Structures are given as structure tokens and as C-alpha cells.
Amino acid sequence: MKATVLVRLKGEVLDVQGDAVRRALGKLGFDGVTDVRVGKIVEIEIDEVHARAPDLKERLQKMADEMLANPVIEDYEVRL
Amino acid sequence: MRALSCYRFSPVKACVVVFPGSNADAEMIHTLRDVCGAPTEVVWHTETALPAGVDLVALPGGFSYGDYLRCGAIAKVSPIVPAIRAHAARGGWVLGVCNGFQILTEVGLLPGALTLNVNRRFECGDWFVKVTAEGPFTPRVGDVWRLPIAHGEGRYQADEATLRRLEGEGLIGLRYCTSAGAIDEAANPNGSLHAIAGIYGGSRKNVFGLMPHPERMSEEILGCADGRKLFEAVLSRAA
Numbered sequence: 001m002k003a004t005v006l007v008r009l010k011g012e013v014l015d016v017q018g019d020a021v022r023r024a025l026g027k028l029g030f031d032g033v034t035d036v037r038v039g040k041i042v043e044i045e046i047d048e049v050h051a052r053a054p055d056l057k058e059r060l061q062k063m064a065d066e067m068l069a070n071p072v073i074e075d076y077e078v079r080l
Numbered sequence: 081m082r083a084l085s086c087y088r089f090s091p092v093k094a095c096v097v098v099f100p101g102s103n104a105d106a107e108m109i110h111t112l113r114d115v116c117g118a119p120t121e122v123v124w125h126t127e128t129a130l131p132a133g134v135d136l137v138a139l140p141g142g143f144s145y146g147d148y149l150r151c152g153a154i155a156k157v158s159p160i161v162p163a164i165r166a167h168a169a170r171g172g173w174v175l176g177v178c179n180g181f182q183i184l185t186e187v188g189l190l191p192g193a194l195t196l197n198v199n200r201r202f203e204c205g206d207w208f209v210k211v212t213a214e215g216p217f218t219p220r221v222g223d224v225w226r227l228p229i230a231h232g233e234g235r236y237q238a239d240e241a242t243l244r245r246l247e248g249e250g251l252i253g254l255r256y257c258t259s260a261g262a263i264d265e266a267a268n269p270n271g272s273l274h275a276i277a278g279i280y281g282g283s284r285k286n287v288f289g290l291m292p293h294p295e296r297m298s299e300e301i302l303g304c305a306d307g308r309k310l311f312e313a314v315l316s317r318a319a
Contacts, residue, residue, distance in 0.1 A: 013237060014271075016196045067157070070150055070186065072193040073237060 001051040003060050004079040007069045008039040042068050056080070092315045094120040094136040097164065099155050104141030104178065104293060111295040112138065116311045125158040136173040136314060137164055139180030141230070141293060151194060151233050152182035161187055173216065173314055174287045178231055181278075181289030190281040190289045191246070192238030194231075198271025202232040206304075207269050209277045209292060210257040213250040215285040218278070219313040224261040225254075225306035227292035229269055234291040236272035236279070243274055254278035254290055288314075 009015050015037050022036040044063070050056065060078045069076040094112045098105045105122070113120040121131045130137060145154035155161075168174045168189050176184040184190045197203055206228050211218040238246070246252050254277040256268045268275045270291070278290030294307025 013195065014198065016198055016200045020200050067153065068149070070153070070193055072185075072191075072239075073195060 001046050001048075001080075003044045003046055003056075005042040005044065005060065005064050005068050006039060006077040006079065007042065007064070008037060008075050008077075010073055010075055013073045092118045092136060093131065093134045094118045094138060094315075095123045095131050095134045096120060096138045096140055097123045097125060097160055098140070099125045099142070099144035099158060099183075101144045101146055102140050102142035102179070104295065107293075108138050108140040108177065108295045111298045111308070111311060112136075115298050115308060116315055118315055123160060125155070125160050128159050128163060130160075130163050130167055134167070134172070136175065137167055139164075139174070139176040139183055140295075141178030141180060144179055144183065147233075150186070151179060152184075152186035155179075155183045156186040165189065168282055168287050171282070171284050171286050174282070175217065175314070176287075176289040177293055177295065178229075178234070178291055181291055182233070184281075184287065184289045189287050190279055191242045192236055192276075192279070194233050194291070195235045195237050196233050197231070197235050197269070202230075203234070203269045204228075204230045205269075206297075207292065208257050208259050208261075208267060209254040209290075210261050210263070211253065212255045213253050213280065215250075215253050215280050215288065216314050216317050217280075217288040217310050218253040219309075222261070223309070224257060224259070225294075225309065226259075226297065226304050227294055227307055228296050229292045231270070231291055234270040234272065236270075236274075236276040236291075238273065246276075246279060247274070251280040251285070252276055252278075253280050253288060254292075 018036040018038045025033045064076040096108045112118045182194045211223040255275040256277050258267045281287040294310045297304050298308035
């Protein structure tokens with residue numbers, strides 16, 4: 001099965017990359033874009049045995065806490 | 081005569097940890113070994129122990145693991161990292177420069193994180209920093225050093241509570257400043273909060289991370305030797 005982890009900069013962290021994308025969209029003539037935030041999607045394939053394990057979600061959260069996201073500046077969301 | 085000769089037979093042992101993608105290891109080794117005279121070993125990231133009796137562990141700049149995921153994120157699971165943690169826990173000196181600083185924050189030996197420069201540019205050039213807290217790597221408060229920077233992700237960020245603690249406990253060793261030593265946003269190359277260029281961690285300020293490259297400005301022939309003050313300070317205290 002495939003699990004998806006969405007990693008986003010925390011709301012209070014200035015997203016300079018998103019800001020550059022917002023400006024670029026404006027230059028292309030897309031009006032009305034007031035804010036852009038750029039994040040990451042991490043897709044994780046899990047084998048059948050581990051996909052059935054009752055602690056799957058906790059393991060994915062641990063992966064996010066320990067590696068996929070930096071909790072100092074990022075939030076994450078695990079989707080199964 | 082060069083002042084560095086007094087360290088020619090330094091009893092202090094140093095090592096430089098090299099990761100795949102490190103690119104400032106050669107100048108770190110040169111500065112420690114040839115300029116400061118400290119016996120310096122090179123440690124590859126797959127090793128699990130530091131050289132016996134090492135006093136100072138230096139993590140050089142570069143782009144370890146291509147900055148994949150986040151700067152320093154993959155390096156933190158390198159086999160050598162538990163030994164670096166144990167060295168720091170024993171009170172041993174640990175220095176992280178640029179990517180080395182980013183790795184130390186990812187490992188959790190220093191608080192906060194380094195993020196994209198506020199102006200979105202890779203900044204490369206000489207800037208000024210001021211010693212704003214006394215410590216083993218920054219001996220004299222008020223000193224202004226000219227040091228080169230070369231990074232795209234050097235904007236220091238931490239939450240308010242962490243910034244208050246860093247201020248309150250005197251852990252902000254270096255701040256960006258003007259040539260005259262004034263802390264001014266125009267003199268801050270990357271938008272770091274509180275103009276932070278370098279911070280201390282560890283139980284006795286034995287861990288230090290900074291974005292500028294003192295090892296690239298430690299000899300008069302390079303135009304300025306301000307960076308050597310950092311190395312001389314810690315090498316004279318270690319051992």
C-alpha cells in the first residue's frame with residue numbers, strides 16, 4: 001500500500017519559496033493570488049505485512065518526526 | 081613572523097568528519113593542521129568511533145547528501161553521529177561550520193533550524209560578525225570579525241521561547257553586524273532572527289555552530305586572518 005506524508009512549513013515560518021512562486025504567478029497574469037505556500041509530498045510504499053500492522057499510523061508519524069519533517073519549522077500530515 | 085607558530089606543536093587533537101558532499105573539508109583540515117598546528121585526523125562518516133583522545137570534532141561545510149529532504153537531514157543518520165553525540169555529552173568540543181551547523185541542528189545538538197535566505201539568493205561574500213557572548217570559540221565580547229559566507233539556507237529560525245533562552249543564557253556567540261560592529265538589518269545577509277550567525281550548545285558551551293567560514297579566512301595571505309581567532313581560542317582551551 002501507499003502512504004502519503006504531507007510536509008508543510010509552519011504558518012509562522014516565512015516561506016520565501018512560496019513568495020517567489022506568488023510573484024511569478026503574478027508575472028504570468030494570474031491576478032488575485034494573495035499567498036502561496038510550498039510544501040513536500042513524500043509517498044511511501046509499505047509491504048503487505050507492515051501495512052496490516054495495527055501500529056502503521058504511529059510508525060509513519062515516527063518516520064515524520066524523526067526524518068521526513070523538522071518539527072522546529074514544519075508540520076506534517078499522514079494520509080493512508 | 082607568523083603568530084601561528086606557537087601552535088605548531090599543539091597537544092590538542094582534532095578531527096574533521098567528512099560526509100558525502102562535504103566541500104569545505106580541505107580548508108578545515110588545512111587550517112587546523114597547517115595553520116594552527118593541531119594534529120588533525122580525517123574521519124569518514126561511515127566510521128563508528130572518533131580517533132582516540134580527540135578533543136575537537138569539526139563538521140565542515142558543503143552539501144552533505146546533496147541537501148536532500150533538508151540540509152543536514154540525511155547526515156544525521158550517519159554511523160558516526162552517535163559517537164559525535166557521545167563526545168558532546170562528555171563535554172568535548174564540537175564545531176559545525178555552515179552545513180556542519182545545519183547538521184548539528186538536525187542532530188539536535190543545537191536548537192533551531194537554518195532555512196532559505198530571506199532574499200532567496202545564495203549569498204557568497206565577506207560579511208562582518210560581532211562576538212556577543214563569551215565562550216570557548218568566541219573569547220572576547222565586542223570583537224568584530226570579517227568572515228566569508230557561502231550559503232543559500234542560513235537564515236536562523238527558532239521559536240520565541242528558544243530565542244529568549246539563547247539570549248538569556250548568553251548562547252548567541254556571533255551576530256551579523258556592520259564593519260563598525262552595529263547590529264543592523266542591512267548587515268544581515270540572510271534574514272536570521274536576532275541577526276544570529278553562530279550559537280552555543282552543550283553543557284559547557286562546548287558545541288558551537290556558525291554559518292560563516294572562519295577556516296576560509298585564517299591566514300594573512302587570504303586577505304584577513306580573523307577566522308583564526310576562533311580556532312586559536314578553542315585550541316588554547318582544549319586538552
